[in-house]
Amino acid sequence: MDELKRCPFCGMIPRTEVTATRFSWDEYHIDFSVRCATCSIRKTVRLKIAKSVEFSDVDKAKILAINAWNQSVNVMKNREKLAQMRRKSFDL
């Protein structure tokens, strides 16, 4: 599994949370969140599970949420790099 990236705003290691909710008689929702407590930003992945929740489902949700979080961090870092490049070009 990929390592969880730090928060792009404050540099803290985000927290991970998992909640399983029974949605109906034959459906559960697993929400796995990666959250920075300092900046109140969050990335959540929801998996719909039939019948019962297995540990493998929680692991799957965790991997998806961490990937989603890491992708967002990369996008933000790239934006920041672009902004810096633009600023540099204006300085010339």
Ligand SMILES: [Zn+2]
């Ligand atoms: Zn943060």
